[in-house]
Amino acid sequence: MTPSASLAQAILGPRDRTQPTRDRIETLSQEIASGRAADTGRALSSDFSQVSRLAHGLREGRASIESLSQAQTWGAAIQASLARVADVSARQMADLPVNLANPDPAAISRLSRGGEEGVRDIVAALGHTVGGRALFANGGTEPPITTVDDILTEVSALATAATDFDDYIQRVDAYFAPGGTFETAHLSVPATDPTRFPAGGGEVVTFEVEAGSDELVQALRSAATLSGLGGASFALTPDARLTLQERAANAAADLPTLQGRIGATEARVGDRLETLRAEEQQAEVDLSTAVGVDPFETVSALQNEMTRLETLYAITARRAQLRLTDYLR
Template identity: 50%
Template structure:
């Protein structure tokens, strides 16, 4: 053998006889892992109509799932805020029971009431994704200036000649169309947030800061908070004290019903989400069957290709050893 020929052959390099087999191994490995054919045209015989329909349905179901998830988050936010309002009223009721019927703690009622009023306003200003939960999804908080509300009510207390007048003035202040609704309450949208759930259906939570139950909660806390500036006497255990306590109990008792109505919507959303998961699973199975493969057949083919690849590597190794002798 002439030396120049032996020297030239390594420079040209051998053909990679394993490339096609390695590519086939990669394809089969992906198919075995996914259970789907890598060549949809071959698997579907170029009829993509069913795959298109199922894929579109999957996208539609995924969009519905996102909307339902947002509805679940919204409902949870409402419930957490209402639980806070309920707790604030319960704490206030306990403070009233101590302060209104004891001569030794005259200042406890307005102090506790002011704290409860501020807490209630904070809960009603709660947001989800920067949208006001009790403002029908608007960007502004429904109660933007609780200090102004407190100042208004204290002014009513200072100008009243007796408790009856004060209570009537507070009722008028918080009545529909009254100063609180027209100057202190901001509901940024007229309609509640609507969550589409497919098939032309929607769900919504019919509650905002202007709901009667929440107006009552704010009103009764404000009425008690304004007593610090009253211009009239308020004797422990008096008829006025009993009326304040009765009002507070009435406001507290209204909240569970409101939370129950929201809970009913949450249950509907949960049922829809569960049904949606079932539909998505069925669609995913149908799509898998349409573009799926026989895993056993694919695994057998993969095993054969792996054996072939090992043989080719062995051949390549022997050729490399033979080529080494060309230099010797």
């Protein structure tokens, strides 16, 4: 014989009607403690589109911030290399007046050694890398110039073959001209676009500089011209001395223009980073607000649930007096 439901209820006691309320209190307590909605669906009224947009925007913004942070590192490294090239030009500007005042063999030898050191320093500066990528080779894995000894040997041969200073200068200019020996035999810059750094919103940042840039070739040509003087058989006339000083001065004067262009790109990167970081903070606030809790509403709801629970306990206690199990314990 199956006992009736009323008899089973009398023996086992009334069904626990407090469980949903206790679950609700637990949820509200978590929300108060964390400041986040334990039930995101309830907090969003089951509309997750806003959260999806915010989360997607955060991911894209953070990726752009990472990209532009790398661009900052890239730009700073380029500026450091350009500063080293500028130091070479500054040394030449200081050495030329002293040694050309009395261009005897010892002075010419000092100029030649200084020019060779300058060529090596410039080539080394243009070979710098960041993360295994060459700064002045459009992000290639190989440095743009690896044949510095050959360059010095060939320029020295130009000086030896020249009949006078003007002939030497023409040979050097042809050597470093577009399509000349330096570009075709010694400049190994990949024929690709400069390294690109996504900046968000469809924007891209690039640093428009490579080892073949006019300013850098001019600085290298000026140093190489001095390096070849050690093997020359011609004398340096007053016009020749003036030409050497003018070419060195022009090379030194053009480098700040290139540094300024890189600096303008760096400033653009900094401004964009500042904007992206502000947008990231705002998106985080908006996302937190979307899935967060209103403390006043949550506390009010928690108090209501606690009152409800107390009422249910009071009812349960009154009904428990009629339960057979209370007397059998």
